[in-house]
Amino acid sequence: MTEPTLHEVKVPRIRQWEPWFFVGPSLLLLLAVGLYPTVFVAYFSFHNWTMGMGPPVFNGFDNYIETLTSSDFISSILRTFLFLIVTLPIELCLGLSIALALDQTRNAWLRRLVQILLVVPIATTPSVVGMLVQLMFNTQLGVVNYGLHVLGIAPIDWLGNAHAALGMVMMTQIWEWTPFVALVLSASLATVPQDIEEAITLETESFWARFRYIKLPFLRPGLVASIVFQTIFTIKTFDMIYSVEKGGPGDATQMIALHIERIAFRGFDVGLASAESVLTLIVTIVLAQTVVSFLYKDEV
Amino acid sequence: MKPSVKSLLLGSACAAAVLGLAPNAHAWSLQQAAAPYKGETVTVVGLDRPSYKAAQKLTPEFEKETGIHVKWVTYPYENSLKAETLNFVSHSGQFDAILSDVVWPVDFTKANWVVPIKDFMANKDLADPNIDVKDFFPVWRHAFTIKGQLVGLPFDSYAGLLYYNKKILKEHGFSGPPKTWNELLTDYAPKLYDPAKNLYPYALQSARGETQTADSFTRFLWPWGGRYFDAATKKITLDSPEAIAGETFRQKLIKFGPKGIIADDHSQVVQLMGQGQLAMVTEWSAFYTTLTSSKAGPDIAVTTEPAGPKGQYSAFGGFAYMVSAQVPKKTQDATWLFIQWLTSKSMAKPLLENGAVVARASADTDPALQAKYPYLAPMVKTWEHGSVPDWRPQIACYPYFSELVSQYGSNIETGQYTVPVGLKKLSAKLQHYMNSTGCWNSINVPKH
Numbered sequence: 001m002t003e004p005t006l007h008e009v010k011v012p013r014i015r016q017w018e019p020w021f022f023v024g025p026s027l028l029l030l031l032a033v034g035l036y037p038t039v040f041v042a043y044f045s046f047h048n049w050t051m052g053m054g055p056p057v058f059n060g061f062d063n064y065i066e067t068l069t070s071s072d073f074i075s076s077i078l079r080t081f082l083f084l085i086v087t088l089p090i091e092l093c094l095g096l097s098i099a100l101a102l103d104q105t106r107n108a109w110l111r112r113l114v115q116i117l118l119v120v121p122i123a124t125t126p127s128v129v130g131m132l133v134q135l136m137f138n139t140q141l142g143v144v145n146y147g148l149h150v151l152g153i154a155p156i157d158w159l160g161n162a163h164a165a166l167g168m169v170m171m172t173q174i175w176e177w178t179p180f181v182a183l184v185l186s187a188s189l190a191t192v193p194q195d196i197e198e199a200i201t202l203e204t205e206s207f208w209a210r211f212r213y214i215k216l217p218f219l220r221p222g223l224v225a226s227i228v229f230q231t232i233f234t235i236k237t238f239d240m241i242y243s244v245e246k247g248g249p250g251d252a253t254q255m256i257a258l259h260i261e262r263i264a265f266r267g268f269d270v271g272l273a274s275a276e277s278v279l280t281l282i283v284t285i286v287l288a289q290t291v292v293s294f295l296y297k298d299e300v
Numbered sequence: 301m302k303p304s305v306k307s308l309l310l311g312s313a314c315a316a317a318v319l320g321l322a323p324n325a326h327a328w329s330l331q332q333a334a335a336p337y338k339g340e341t342v343t344v345v346g347l348d349r350p351s352y353k354a355a356q357k358l359t360p361e362f363e364k365e366t367g368i369h370v371k372w373v374t375y376p377y378e379n380s381l382k383a384e385t386l387n388f389v390s391h392s393g394q395f396d397a398i399l400s401d402v403v404w405p406v407d408f409t410k411a412n413w414v415v416p417i418k419d420f421m422a423n424k425d426l427a428d429p430n431i432d433v434k435d436f437f438p439v440w441r442h443a444f445t446i447k448g449q450l451v452g453l454p455f456d457s458y459a460g461l462l463y464y465n466k467k468i469l470k471e472h473g474f475s476g477p478p479k480t481w482n483e484l485l486t487d488y489a490p491k492l493y494d495p496a497k498n499l500y501p502y503a504l505q506s507a508r509g510e511t512q513t514a515d516s517f518t519r520f521l522w523p524w525g526g527r528y529f530d531a532a533t534k535k536i537t538l539d540s541p542e543a544i545a546g547e548t549f550r551q552k553l554i555k556f557g558p559k560g561i562i563a564d565d566h567s568q569v570v571q572l573m574g575q576g577q578l579a580m581v582t583e584w585s586a587f588y589t590t591l592t593s594s595k596a597g598p599d600i601a602v603t604t605e606p607a608g609p610k611g612q613y614s615a616f617g618g619f620a621y622m623v624s625a626q627v628p629k630k631t632q633d634a635t636w637l638f639i640q641w642l643t644s645k646s647m648a649k650p651l652l653e654n655g656a657v658v659a660r661a662s663a664d665t666d667p668a669l670q671a672k673y674p675y676l677a678p679m680v681k682t683w684e685h686g687s688v689p690d691w692r693p694q695i696a697c698y699p700y701f702s703e704l705v706s707q708y709g710s711n712i713e714t715g716q717y718t719v720p721v722g723l724k725k726l727s728a729k730l731q732h733y734m735n736s737t738g739c740w741n742s743i744n745v746p747k748h
Contacts, residue, residue, distance in 0.1 A: 248512075
């Protein structure tokens with residue numbers, strides 16, 4: 001008995017290319033806005049080029065050496081890490097608390113209202129956030145110091161004192177980005193199957209047990225996404241701080257993105273700014289990859 | 301044969317016409333000069349400041365007379381240099397009329413991004429015979445003269461002035477404002493400092509950025525005899541005893557200011573002055589209208605900035621318009637006609653009346669206008685005797701130079717560094733920057 005044979009169906013050539021017609025435009029756009037600037041930056045990082053001072057000249061690793069020996073670059077990147085280390089855990093804790101509170105809320109209307117309100121800080125233009133913060137934290141006229149005064153606390157020089165200014169931009173960052181974490185985690189909690197929730201509720205009344213064994217596994221993808229995105233967003237932080245303090249007073253709030261902007265668009269030193277950008281990109285990728293590997297280490 | 305009277309007259313007229321001596325032979329008019337450029341569009345860079353609002357308001361007059369369309373592109377000051385530089389580097393030809401701060405012309409001319417003014421001035425079809433460049437105050441002409449050539453026509457020109465609240469001064473026993481910085485600190489400040497009543501003698505705008513460099517740091521440099529550098533020896537001189545004395549004085553003075561002043565920009569100090577919380581503030585002449593139309597406006601008067609131990613060196617700042625070298629010749633010519641019109645003697649008065657500040661002596665010294673706008677007299681006095689064109693250095697790498705001054709100047713103000721330590725660090729940083737970029741070769745030393 002002969003085995004049945006499968007006849008190869010000949011797909012018209014045009015059908016073979018069909019998927020590319022759909023993904024092609026997006027791919028081209030991605031290459032244009034994502035890959036091209038990255039390659040451009042990498043190329044100029046090996047050149048000495050100050051805008052208006054002659055054409056680019058290849059200078060090997062000089063820009064990288066200058067970057068790694070620059071006290072301004074080092075202090076800006078360390079300040080950015082401090083900013084990240086302080087703000088990210090607080091955003092995660094607050095975001096998780098809000099997400100769990102929303103999950104417990106039985107009133108659908110209230111839940112929807114809170115979700116809408118959570119979008120406001122994220123949707124507000126960063127420069128507007130900056131202006132509002134500048135007014136709110138103004139030493140003479142601001143509502144924050146007025147509140148402190150009502151509580152009998154002496155006014156704080158939020159904008160003029162280096163430590164207070166750093167604290168102020170941290171608070172603003174937390175206010176602006178905690179809702180993002182809350183919404184992502186809220187979406188993760190919504191994936192917990194109803195029947196499992198009901199079963200565990202019958203099994204135990206312990207909130208911790210329900211959280212640890214049922215909710216946390218479902219939260220993990222959301223937590224990873226929140227940590228990775230927030231790490232990237234925090235390292236990239238520019239607009240809010242620029243509109244509030246421009247990196248000042250002194251260099252108290254000068255994060256790495258502000259430092260690179262100064263080199264690129266005040267010094268117009270494209271070569272040096274490119275090298276700093278490449279190094280910052282590498283640091284960001286390594287950090288994000290480390291977080292992903294750590295959180296998924298059980299599955300690796 | 302004896303020539304007849306008629307033939308003599310005819311001959312003379314012909315000769316005069318040939319030699320260009322006849323009164324109407326070269327009668328220049330904007331309308332005629334603009335005829336070949338009718339329909340052209342000129343893109344002009346402007347700022348979100350009163351002078352540009354006044355210019356935009358009056359622009360339709362130019363468009364009506366010439367048929368040239370003018371498109372204004374407005375930027376915040378902080379973004380304007382970046383926008384213009386990117387325009388040039390990318391050869392986008394986005395802007396035709398280029399706005400140059402008093403500290404940028406070296407960059408623009410060194411890179412050949414702008415057309416030398418003499419090219420237009422030599423063209424009889426384009427140059428208004430009444431342009432009268434000498435009517436611009438000398439300090440302004442010198443500020444925009446690079447290698448002996450005028451490179452831009454001044455517009456939106458400022459002098460640092462002392463605004464004071466007459467009522468507050470009188471209530472505290474002062475018949476007028478201080479003449480020197482020392483008087484302000486030792487006599488006025490202690491008596492006027494009353495934080496419980498939200499009253500402060502003086503506020504120094506010191507926000508990080510150009511405000512820190514131009515309005516805060518430099519203000520306490522020149523009057524004490526300090527200088528940024530010695531061009532002859534190529535040495536930064538900010539750690540000199542004079543510079544240390546000036547910046548130490550600044551530290552003493554800011555103690556009498558409101559808290560948070562280190563982060564405050566022009567808008568905040570103007571607001572404080574307008575609300576009657578300040579007795580005095582040093583601000584640009586362009587803020588006169590804003591201040592006098594505020595709540596405390598009727599009590600606000602204006603005079604020249606106080607003098608320092610080494611004389612009066614008031615803040616000096618402002619802009620000039622130039623023509624982009626990267627746009628077609630026809631557009632360049634049309635752009636020149638617009639710039640020439642905007643900065644002309646005849647436009648100075650309407651511009652002033654619409655809130656602009658101009659550097660035209662004919663308008664600024666006009667007694668009727670001086671009576672109407674009291675800031676004009678001290679402004680003129682400052683430009684004639686109390687300031688210098690290179691109050692901030694005229695070098696090709698000024699923007700980053702200023703960033704460093706701003707960073708360390710602000711660090712000194714916050715107390716992160718003592719004055720001598722901060723200035724020593726700043727000097728070392730600037731010296732390294734100037735040496736490594738070869739910027740010493742780009743210094744423009746204008747005539748004082």
